[in-house]
Amino acid sequence: MQIEEQIPLAPYTTLRIGGPARFFCHAATPEELLDAVAFARKRHVGIFVLGGGSNLLVSDAGFDGLVIHLQFNGPIVFIPDGDAVLCDVDAGTPWNDFVQEVCAVGLGGVECLAGIPGLTGGTPVQNVGAYGQEVAQTIVRVTVLDLETLHFEELGSEHCGFAYRTSIFNTTHRGRYIVTSVRFRLTPGARPNLTYADLKRHFGDDQPTLVETYDAVRQIRRSKGMLLVDEEPDSRSAGSFFKNPVVPLAALSAIAERLNMTEEAIPNWPAGGGRTKLPAAWLLDQAGFHRGYEMGHAGISSRHTLALINRTGLATCADICQLRDAIVAEVAARFGIQLEQEPVYLR
Ligand SMILES: Cc1cc2nc3c(=O)[nH]c(=O)nc-3n(C[C@H](O)[C@H](O)[C@H](O)COP(=O)(O)OP(=O)(O)OC[C@H]3O[C@@H](n4cnc5c(N)ncnc54)[C@H](O)[C@@H]3O)c2cc1C
Known part of the structure; x- marks a missing residue:
């Protein structure tokens, strides 16, 4: 080495x-x-x-x-397990390669996660999710190197603390474990998950296969600039830059008053415990940060409000932080909501 x-x-x-x-x-x-x-x-x-x-x-x-x-990247190992199939995937396997391969052999459970960039080892870290699925639903266990003991260990899914965009790997135990492989439990012959509105709209009354769903997710992602395409400025991003904030229900009335609208007109998804999740993209729009917004070399994707981009290819980290801080300050000033950055900040 x-x-x-x-x-x-x-x-x-x-x-x-x-x-x-x-x-x-x-x-x-x-x-x-x-x-x-x-x-x-x-x-x-x-x-x-x-x-x-x-x-x-x-x-x-x-x-x-x-x-x-x-760069651990051996072949995927398939192990029959009753009416399911376990898939052992090395951490260095490109995530989309895995999704494509299992869809092609008729294993369901991750088809909606097609087109997410990065490697498989990164997926449990923030419990990646999209279009109605998240990896927590199919991960059985994660093999890790424990940097405290220097032993390789297996952590069952129940020990990973999965929740919306979090796990123990990016919260309580950040920096302690290096993920070396992930075991998924997938379902042969499963019908694709079409719960997400974009997918329902795409297929109407049709019953697509897993591969057709994989293709559709990639197509929808591409239309939103959320698929990595060489040389496309909109895909020089780190995906969604802000998490969708989960706020007390009472926050809705303050927003409604501020925007002179009814609470019912505010898009939100109940999150339990008297709280609700607001779409960060909607908050940005209401605060004046629209698609195509430019600030020096940085900007907002022309197809996705939540993706901050390196618009010209010449942006620095300072440029992105300046735009981020302007957005966070404006949303806080207008709605009293503190947006949280999704990408990891390495410094
Ligand atoms: C265009 C685009 C679209 C995206 N769409 C989505 C989406 O729909 N849903 C979603 O959830 N995310 C999305 N993302 C974010 C990102 O793709 C995922 O979070 C992905 O899983 C990150 O994996 P990575 O290998 O690139 O990790 P990196 O960016 O390299 O690392 C991210 C963090 O994970 C840690 N990490 C990475 N690998 C390991 C490992 N093996 N062991 C321990 N820690 C590790 C790193 O130390 C770092 O803290 C998108 C990003 C882009 C650019």
């Missing part, structure tokens, strides 16, 4: 932004991963695990530690 120095991180991110890593290596086997960790400990520097860089904002100064680019 080779450790390199001062490696620019921008090319490893979908935003194409970020300064250098002081140390950088690829790890393709458990031994290489352990060697990398030993190196960082010897040098007394921090570790950052890099997947596909699709949920990442790297500072212009870069990272003063070791970036480990995970």
